[in-house]
Amino acid sequence: MGVHQVKLTINGKTVVEGVESRTLLSDFIRDGCGLTGTHVGCEHGVCGSCTVIVDGAAVRSCLMFAVQADGLEIETVEGLSQNGELGPLQKNFKECHGLQCGFCTPGILMSATDYLSKHPEPTTRELKEMLSGHLCRCTGYDGILKAIQKTVEENKETIS
Amino acid sequence: MKPAKFDYYRPTTVESALSLLDESGFDGKIIAGGQSLVPIMNMRLSTPDCLIDINHLNDLDFIELDNEKIKIGTLTRQSRVEASAKIKEKCGLLSEAVPFIGHVQTRNRGTFGGSLVHADPSAEIPLSLMASGGSVLIASKDESREVKVEDFFVTYLTTDLLPTELLTEVHIPVWEGRIGHSFQEISRRHGDFALVASACQLCLDDQDKISRVRLALGGVEAVPLLVEEVNQIMAGEKISEMLLDKVAEIVKSAVDPESDLHASSEYRRHLATVLTKRTLQTAYNRARRSM
Numbered sequence: 173m174g175v176h177q178v179k180l181t182i183n184g185k186t187v188v189e190g191v192e193s194r195t196l197l198s199d200f201i202r203d204g205c206g207l208t209g210t211h212v213g214c215e216h217g218v219c220g221s222c223t224v225i226v227d228g229a230a231v232r233s234c235l236m237f238a239v240q241a242d243g244l245e246i247e248t249v250e251g252l253s254q255n256g257e258l259g260p261l262q263k264n265f266k267e268c269h270g271l272q273c274g275f276c277t278p279g280i281l282m283s284a285t286d287y288l289s290k291h292p293e294p295t296t297r298e299l300k301e302m303l304s305g306h307l308c309r310c311t312g313y314d315g316i317l318k319a320i321q322k323t324v325e326e327n328k329e330t331i332s
Numbered sequence: 333m334k335p336a337k338f339d340y341y342r343p344t345t346v347e348s349a350l351s352l353l354d355e356s357g358f359d360g361k362i363i364a365g366g367q368s369l370v371p372i373m374n375m376r377l378s379t380p381d382c383l384i385d386i387n388h389l390n391d392l393d394f395i396e397l398d399n400e401k402i403k404i405g406t407l408t409r410q411s412r413v414e415a416s417a418k419i420k421e422k423c424g425l426l427s428e429a430v431p432f433i434g435h436v437q438t439r440n441r442g443t444f445g446g447s448l449v450h451a452d453p454s455a456e457i458p459l460s461l462m463a464s465g466g467s468v469l470i471a472s473k474d475e476s477r478e479v480k481v482e483d484f485f486v487t488y489l490t491t492d493l494l495p496t497e498l499l500t501e502v503h504i505p506v507w508e509g510r511i512g513h514s515f516q517e518i519s520r521r522h523g524d525f526a527l528v529a530s531a532c533q534l535c536l537d538d539q540d541k542i543s544r545v546r547l548a549l550g551g552v553e554a555v556p557l558l559v560e561e562v563n564q565i566m567a568g569e570k571i572s573e574m575l576l577d578k579v580a581e582i583v584k585s586a587v588d589p590e591s592d593l594h595a596s597s598e599y600r601r602h603l604a605t606v607l608t609k610r611t612l613q614t615a616y617n618r619a620r621r622s623m
């Protein structure tokens with residue numbers, strides 16, 4: 173039951189820590205690394221608020237043990253801003269009323285970031301399907317969808 | 333909601349995983365994607381003394397086509413199965429079923445074999461495997477064996493797997509000819525467990541008569557149910573409303589679902605007949621369109 177030494181990368185920074193095997197990745201990120209942007213809602217994989225990107229895939233951090241993340245690369249919401257400025261997706265969430273209380277937001281931002289990197293031109297249906305893995309009790313999802321779609325449009329413009 | 337303490341091991345070869353499993357016996361548990369195991373550990377419904385993490389056994393992460401068989405390694409992520417062109421071409425039923433599992437974010441981590449050994453009676457992978465037929469390969473420290481999917485599921489959340497055994501890969505036969513398939517389910521919300529799910533794969537001869545069919549229902553029994561009687565009476569027939577009604581009657585008396593918080597037994601039985609008709613008709617139409 174001892175403590176395991178883990179070495180992982182969070183938002184580009186290397187972290188070396190001792191963790192108990194039962195420590196959830198979500199708790200490690202928040203309490204061990206002080207990155208409280210990652211939220212914890214249900215702790216059984218239903219709400220999506222704890223979603224982070226692990227080795228290039230959006231996953232629930234409450235369904236992984238920190239010890240399992242040894243050697244892996246983690247991205248959290250703190251990694252989305254650039255030099256203290258909101259990233260493009262974050263800006264659009266702000267502009268399109270994509271959040272109200274903000275509890276669900278970090279998870280959705282990470283899911284959307286991962287999804288857009290793999291599907292640069294998603295249909296509305298695909299985006300809704302992706303969002304179905306997240307519970308938002310405030311917005312009704314409409315603003316969230318708009319914010320993501322606005323980002324898709326902007327990305328297209330920068331490419332062309 | 334924090335899990336109880338446990339010992340953690342992370343083997344890098346299948347052999348060492350099997351030895352660890354052998355030593356830990358009933359106290360040990362395999363963790364792969366953890367999308368079913370970790371929630372029940374967080375709720376302390378399960379408190380294993382020791383977890384053996386197989387996420388580093390890269391040999392068990394593959395999709396291969398071999399002699400008209402699709403082989404899928406137990407560690408293959410569900411999202412990889414979903415995106416696989418090979419699977420779409422050779423086992424369309426599976427491609428259709430996988431997007432119904434949880435959400436994008438859980439499929440990114442959840443594994444193919446994990447869903448099988450968890451053996452939830454309404455889960456999509458066990459059900460589609462039942463409809464396509466196939467077998468699972470099981471290894472322990474001293475031997476390995478192959479079990480037909482029909483014999484693998486024992487009851488709720490229980491399979492033929494012994495505590496010292498590991499499911500390593502799954503073999504699915506590729507059906508040849510004019511094939512049609514369909515997977516449908518009804519759930520309260522998108523991504524929830526299905527109340528009832530239905531999967532079917534069939535093959536037509538050149539006169540549009542059914543030469544072979546397998547229909548399986550999930551959420552109606554303790555294990556995914558292969559409705560043998562239906563499969564027998566449909567052989568050699570064309571689909572007609574009369575035939576579908578007859579099949580629905582058979583399904584109605586063949587299933588005896590339990591009532592729970594989410595749906596009554598009667599409602600589940602009703603869904604079973606409706607979904608049976610829908611999947612058979614859809615699979616039939618698809619097969620007819622294929623030359």
Ligand code: FES
Pocket residue numbers: 211212213214215216217218219220221222223232233234235
């Ligand atoms: S806290 Fe992880 S999904 Fe709800």
Ligand code: FES
Pocket residue numbers: 270271272273274275276277307308309310311
């Ligand atoms: S903004 Fe409040 S839960 Fe989504």
